[in-house]
Amino acid sequence: MPLVDLVMPKMGESIMEATILKWLKQPGDAVKQDESILEIATDKVDSEVPSTAEGVLEEVLFQTNDVVPVGSVIARIRTGAMAGTSPASPATEPPAARKEPVTRPELVATANVAAQTAPRTNGHPAANAIPANRFYSPLVLNIAASEGVPLHELENIPGSGNEGRVTKKDILQYVEGKRTGKPVQAPPPPKVTAAPPTYIPVSTPNPIVGTTTSTVMPLPTGNVEIMEMDRMRRLIAEHMVHSVHTSPHVTSFTEADVTNLVHWRDEVKKEFEKREGTKLTFTPLFIEAIVHCIKKYPLVNSSVDGTRIIIKKDINIGMAAALPNGNLIVPVIRQADQLNLVGLARQVNAMADNARQNKLRPEDTQGGTFTMTNVGTFGSLMGTPIINQPQVAILAVGAIKKRPVVLETPDGDSIGIRHMMYLSLSYDHRIVDGSLGATFLTAVANELEHFSPNREF
Secondary structure (H helix, E strand, C coil): CCCEEEEEECCCCCCCCCEEEEEECCCCCECCCCCEEEECCCCCCCEECCCCCEEEEEECCCCCCCCEEECCCEEEEEEEHHHCCCCCCCCCCCCCCCCCCCCCCCCCCEEEHHHHHHCEEECCCCCCHHHCEECCHHHHHHHHHHHHCCHHHHCCCCCCHHHHHCHHHHHHHHHHHHCCCHHHHHHCCCCCCCCCCCCCEEEEEHHHHHHHEEEEEEEECCCCCCCCCHHHHHHHHHHHHHHHHHHHHHEEEEEEEHHHHHHHHHHHHHHHHHHHCCCHHHHHHHHHHHHHHHCCCHHHHHEECEEEEECCCCCCCECCCCCCCEECCEEECCCCHHHCCCHHHHHHHHHHHHHHHHCCCCCCCHHCCCEEEHHHHCCEEEECCCCCCCCCCCEEEECCCEEEEEEEEEEEEEEEEEEEEEEEEECCCEEEECHHHHHHHHHHHHHHHHHCCCCCC
16 A cells, blocks of 8 residues: 655745644544645745545654645655555654754745765764755845855855854855865854853844844843744744845835825715625725836836846735734735726735635735835824835835815915825835835825826726
8 A cells, every 4th residue: 555745835936834733634544635634834824735645644744833844745645445444653764764843934945955965974974964954044045146156065064053054154254265265164063051040042033144043131020921922923023124134225205185085985985885896995096006106117116136136027016914913914916007996906805805814825925026005004194114025115005184284276375174194115225216216106196196086987
């Protein structure tokens, strides 16, 4: 009766690993083809992994909360006519083929090195063998790519970081050694010192080298509550630190008189919902204005790859959505420039509903080229958003408030009550200068201000 390997599926082009949340089947349980066996989570969404064969779950190779690289064997299924009566017994995997689980969900790229390729002495791994599962920070990978260091060379560079990871210093020393012909020596083992009894060890991300370093923090005193970050909050924190380290952020501000837009929506929203079967919120109207301006200034719809600027021809707008647990996710409306207002409204509402119900697919959060976040939903007048890497700009819209405003008319200036809104654009100053950032932001404000009150939908 053959054994069929169940591998960790690839959930998207940018997803390299997933965390096992829960096993829905246990060894010895009968499984049908396409029946869900376990729940997994990526840095994007949660999903279930179906069985690729019918039989009995023979063994599981990873446990709950393990972080598993894409393509790794996570379980084995025994197929055949007698599979239903075959007792399950934990198989002993040969040491050379066993994969060590990665138990820390770092938001960095991973490279899998087969255990049998590590140097051995008398049948045992060498003392300074390269770890079988190795993390590389985006900074290290970017340096390796720009200096022409292939992955197989990167795997053999001795690392001085935590758990033998390659740091920025290590890769630069290696590159310099290749130029001068001087071999790179393995770093001495780090000294391990016990923390004072009045301190607790805390692992914190190092934004300079993209690794995690151990520090000590004083024990909290007084009336406090300590809570551990959940998986998504850790990923968000690491993603934000990585973005600030990658892009020099600049934020420009402007305000827009959206009185015509507000009045038009108030007049048509009931008829719109009755005719189209979906609500008309402000979000699709904002996205429509953003799309029009991206077509005029395409550089804000790009990304940076080393010294190259990649201008995206597709306009895929990410819309930041708050989840019930307080975390944040950014579903993407693809080909937003190909949708009319009705299509945008349907997509916005569908994505928001799926986000709240945890029904987003992995592909729903990938491929964004520009992001909009509505900080006004929570009453904020304005914000300074952090760029959603690898994009180069993000627009925040604030709360719409009635204010007295000076109006210029042919008969002279007057004061009127208008619906006003602040907009802020954070952009990557490596390629978006202040002139372009301010011009794009002003263009979006003008689109909203000149909204036609007689528009048909």
